[in-house]
Amino acid sequence: MRKDQTLSNSADYQRVFQQNKSLRDRYWLILWCPNDQDGPRLGIAVAKKKVKKAVQRNRLKRIIRESFRQNRKLIGARDVIVLVNQGVEKAKNPELFASLTRMWKKVATNEGNPKSKNTG
Numbered sequence: 652m653r654k655d656q657t658l659s660n661s662a663d664y665q666r667v668f669q670q671n672k673s674l675r676d677r678y679w680l681i682l683w684c685p686n687d688q689d690g691p692r693l694g695i696a697v698a699k700k701k702v703k704k705a706v707q708r709n710r711l712k713r714i715i716r717e718s719f720r721q722n723r724k725l726i727g728a729r730d731v732i733v734l735v736n737q738g739v740e741k742a743k744n745p746e747l748f749a750s751l752t753r754m755w756k757k758v759a760t761n762e763g764n765p766k767s768k769n770t771g
Contacts, residue, residue: 652716656723658694658730667694667730672763678742678750680734683758687728693719694732707740714744718751725759 658664671682686692695715697708715733719726739747757763 652693652720655688656690656692658692658732663692663730664694664732667732671732672761672765674754674757674763675736676750676754678736678739678747679754680736681731681754681758681763682734683729683731683763685728686730690728691719691723691726692730694730696732696734698735701735701737702740704740710744711735711739711747714747715751718748718755722752722755722759725755727759729758731758 658667667682667684670684672684674681693716695712697711699708702708702711719731719733733751742750
């Protein structure tokens with residue numbers, strides 16, 4: 652994945668965390684907001700607290716990156732952050748790809764919950 656296709660600094664991540672829409676399913680939490688770039692950019696957060704083994708964290712990151720690459724045109728000009736839910740490492744790869752594909756379609760149609768104005 653090229654550098655211009657990733658969220659590269661904390662300011663980019665903070666902007667998505669503050670101005671996001673979100674989708675959640677059994678495996679993923681996806682946050683996104685529009686960007687002023689030509690295409691989508693991806694940020695991945697796979698916490699050691701959620702997925703203990705490095706091998707599994709790396710597998711999940713590869714799955715996320717590949718799914719993102721396959722669905723780039725569908726997603727459009729958005730900054731996206733993918734976070735994992737507890738227990739995601741037990742799922743098989745095809746199940747994870749199918750889940751992400753469903754999520755990308757919802758992101759493309761701008762479905763999702765807007766960030767709550769009540770933060771506290």
